[in-house]
Every structure is written in C-alpha cells, then in structure tokens.
Amino acid sequence: MTSAEKTQTAQVSSPAGLDLPALKSWLDTNHPGLVAGDLSATLITGGKSNLTYLLGDGSSEWIIRRPPLGNVMATAHDMRREYDMAHALAGTEVPVPQMIAYCADKEVLGAEFYLMEKVNGVPYRYKQELEPLGARRAREISIELVRTLVKLHQVDFEAVGLGGFGRPQGYLERQVKRWKTQMENSKTRELPGADELYELLAANVPQDSVPGIVHGDFRLDNVLMGPDDKPAAVIDWEMATLGDPLLDLALMLVYQRRAKIVADWDSTNKDELDVTLAEGYLDEEEIISLYEQESGRKLTGFGFYLGLACFKLAGISEGVRFRHLNRQTLGEGFENAGYAVPLLLELGLDAMKEYK
Structure with missing residues (x-):
C-alpha cells in the first residue's frame, strides 16, 4: 500500500496499539506456519479512523487493521464487518485484498483486529500525485473509479x-439519526446549521430506496490503483453495510465539492483531499451521467443524498476532531481536523434544494 501520504512512516519495534510479541503468539497458535520469523511493524499514517499497519517477518508482508485508540461509537470500527465484507466480495467483479486472519479476542491487542494481504497499488489522495500522469490517464482513472x-x-x-x-x-432514516448522534457525542463547539440540516433530512427521507451494498466511504484514495490504471483493490470497508448505495455516490461527490471550495479559499491547504481537482478528472456532471449510464438508474431526488452525505462527513470529521482534542489519535495530520465541518453543514443545506 503506497502513496505520498500513506507511506510517510516511522519504524518502531511495537508501535502504539500493536503488541508484536502478543500478535506473534496468537498467529503462531491460530495460523501456524504463516509467520517465518520475528515481526516488525510500521504505522501507516494518513488514516483518520481505523489504525493500519504494515507488518512483516523479514520475508513476507501483510496489512493489519484495528480500531482507533480511545472511545468510539458502539457501531463504528467493526473489524468483523470489514473482514466479512471483503471476504464475501472475493470472486466478484469488485477487487478486494485477500483476508487472512481475524481475531475477536480483545485480550491480544486490546481490540479486535484482522490481517490481510498487502496489495501493490496506489491510493491517489492529492492532485500533485495524479497530475504527473497526465490528463488522459487521470480521466481514465476516474472513469474506472x-x-x-x-x-x-x-x-x-x-x-x-x-x-x-x-x-x-x-x-436512510437510521443514517440520519446515527450522524445526529455522532455530532452530539463529539460536540466540542457550537455548530450553526446542524439542527436545521438534521430536521430537513428527517422530514425528506425517500421511501423508495433500492437496497444494495454500501461501502460507506468510497473515494479514490480508498481504491488501490494498479500500474495499468485499473483498480487493484477496494479497501477500508469499516462502514460497509446493506442500504441505499446512492449514498456512496453522493459522498464521493461531496468530497469533490468540498475540495473545490477549499481550494478557492486557500490554494496552499495541504490537508485537503484535492485529487479530484486534477486536470482530466471527471467533473460532477460527468460522474453522475456515467453512473446513470452504467447502472441504468436515474438519480431522481439526489439532493437528499447529497445533503445526507454532507451531514455524514460532518459527523465523521467532528468525531476525528474530538479524538484529536482528547489525544486519542496516532500519527500526524490531525491539526486541522474538523475545520471544514461548518462548510459541510452549509453545503448540506444548499444540496437539499438540488436534483429534485
């Protein structure tokens, strides 16, 4: 797993949240022969939620995932959910890493965790990573996404x-309530617009949603792109569930809207996910048109989904801010956590009026 963001790592014997002797003992007992020597691990930075490490024994490498440190939402960071979803999708047209081991015993590492194969691919996060490939390749990558x-x-x-x-x-109704709860439980400041957006969403929940698999945080840096510019693996399934898949599309577009607005505010901002602003990357109208064409589904009433996506992303960001202020985050890049929450609430209110 490589990128300019996710490979800025620091090697330590046992990084915080990962007890290597305890891990090796568990693997030797439950998966004998998998590990050939002493383990070493590196915390992969860039993630704002579950902790991800590169694990190795000198001859083989894997990826290990566990929940963040500190208190988290009861329904969030479910390792079994991630593991089961990726395992079930193996053999479908959706590329996923091979799942290797899952541990529910919280005595081993202080939390459940799972081990998966290391997939060689690039999770493009920033415009400066994608633009050197040229506009044509950037366009093809966004089409494949x-x-x-x-x-x-x-x-x-x-x-x-x-x-x-x-x-x-x-x-959809549960999602509206869930992110209202997240905002309340992570409150560190007054957030004008949060209650108004919640009330609008609660009053306009579509009654004819089509069920399917929802990734929960689908975007380019959660897809490892191979050297052929094709997806090698979709990763980070921590919020995956069954529900209305249009929320995936809406959230992907909200990331794109936010990046454009933040870039207009401050073009020097290095923390924003601005890969969608790379020359050649599909714009919102093109993405919606391609999705409708490929899926055969018309996006009537899509404004609600955009509004809910804004509310969800605001809830996630405010949760990260809360954990950072309470010193429950590992790695770098959390200093500006939650800075865009007021913007997202404003975007959500505006979005409710769109795509009627």
Missing part, C-alpha cells in the same frame, strides 16, 4: 452470502 462503484452496487448481496449483513429497510 465510477465503474467500480457501479459494479459494487450491482453485486447480489444475497448470492455472496451477505443477506444477514445489514438491514436495508429503514437504512
């Missing part, structure tokens, strides 16, 4: 054994 999202949304979740994975009925 949208097509991969459509493939995910077209997976028959019953056929791949995920029928009991979630509750599609009432998903």
Whole structure:
C-alpha cells in the first residue's frame, strides 16, 4: 500500500496499539506456519479512523487493521464487518485484498483486529500525485473509479452470502439519526446549521430506496490503483453495510465539492483531499451521467443524498476532531481536523434544494 501520504512512516519495534510479541503468539497458535520469523511493524499514517499497519517477518508482508485508540461509537470500527465484507466480495467483479486472519479476542491487542494481504497499488489522495500522469490517464482513472462503484452496487448481496449483513429497510432514516448522534457525542463547539440540516433530512427521507451494498466511504484514495490504471483493490470497508448505495455516490461527490471550495479559499491547504481537482478528472456532471449510464438508474431526488452525505462527513470529521482534542489519535495530520465541518453543514443545506 503506497502513496505520498500513506507511506510517510516511522519504524518502531511495537508501535502504539500493536503488541508484536502478543500478535506473534496468537498467529503462531491460530495460523501456524504463516509467520517465518520475528515481526516488525510500521504505522501507516494518513488514516483518520481505523489504525493500519504494515507488518512483516523479514520475508513476507501483510496489512493489519484495528480500531482507533480511545472511545468510539458502539457501531463504528467493526473489524468483523470489514473482514466479512471483503471476504464475501472475493470472486466478484469488485477487487478486494485477500483476508487472512481475524481475531475477536480483545485480550491480544486490546481490540479486535484482522490481517490481510498487502496489495501493490496506489491510493491517489492529492492532485500533485495524479497530475504527473497526465490528463488522459487521470480521466481514465476516474472513469474506472465510477465503474467500480457501479459494479459494487450491482453485486447480489444475497448470492455472496451477505443477506444477514445489514438491514436495508429503514437504512436512510437510521443514517440520519446515527450522524445526529455522532455530532452530539463529539460536540466540542457550537455548530450553526446542524439542527436545521438534521430536521430537513428527517422530514425528506425517500421511501423508495433500492437496497444494495454500501461501502460507506468510497473515494479514490480508498481504491488501490494498479500500474495499468485499473483498480487493484477496494479497501477500508469499516462502514460497509446493506442500504441505499446512492449514498456512496453522493459522498464521493461531496468530497469533490468540498475540495473545490477549499481550494478557492486557500490554494496552499495541504490537508485537503484535492485529487479530484486534477486536470482530466471527471467533473460532477460527468460522474453522475456515467453512473446513470452504467447502472441504468436515474438519480431522481439526489439532493437528499447529497445533503445526507454532507451531514455524514460532518459527523465523521467532528468525531476525528474530538479524538484529536482528547489525544486519542496516532500519527500526524490531525491539526486541522474538523475545520471544514461548518462548510459541510452549509453545503448540506444548499444540496437539499438540488436534483429534485
């Protein structure tokens, strides 16, 4: 797993949140022969939620994931959910890493965790990473991203054994309530517009949503792109569930809207996910058109989904801010956590009026 953001790492014997002797003992007992020697690990920086490490034994390398330190939402950071989703999608048209081991025993590392294969690919995060490839390749990469999202949304979740994975009925209503709860539980300041957006969303929940697999945070840096500019693996399934897949598309577009607005504010901001601003990358109208064409679904009433995506991203960002202020984050890049929350709430209120 490589990128200018995610490979800025510091090697330590046992990084915070990862007890290597305890991990090796568990692997030797439960997966004998997997590990050939002493383990070393590196915390991969850049993530703002679950902790991700590069693990090695001198001859092989894997990726290990565990929840963040400190208190988290009861329904968030479910390692079993990530593991089961990726495992179920193996063999479909959606590329995923091979799942290797899952541990529910919190005595081992202080939290559940799982081990997966290390996939060679690039999770493009910033415009400066994508633009050297040229506008044509940037366009093709963004096209492949949208097509991969459509493939995910077209997976028959019953056929791949995920029928009991979630509750599609009432998903959108629960999402509105969930991110309201997240905002309340992570409150460190007054946020004008939060209550108004919540009330608008609660009063306008679509009643005819089509169920499918929802990734929960689908964007370019959660897809490892191979050297052929094709997706090598979709990663970070921590918020995956069954529900209305249009929320995935909306959240992807909200990231793009936010990046453009922040760039207009401050072009020197180095913390913003601005890869969608690279020359050649599909704009919002092109993405929606391609999604409709590939999926055969018309995006009527899409303004609600954009508003909910803004509310969700605001809730996630405010949660990261809360953990940072309470010194529960590891790695760098958290200094400006939550800075765009007021903007997202404003965007959400405006978005509710769109795509009627």
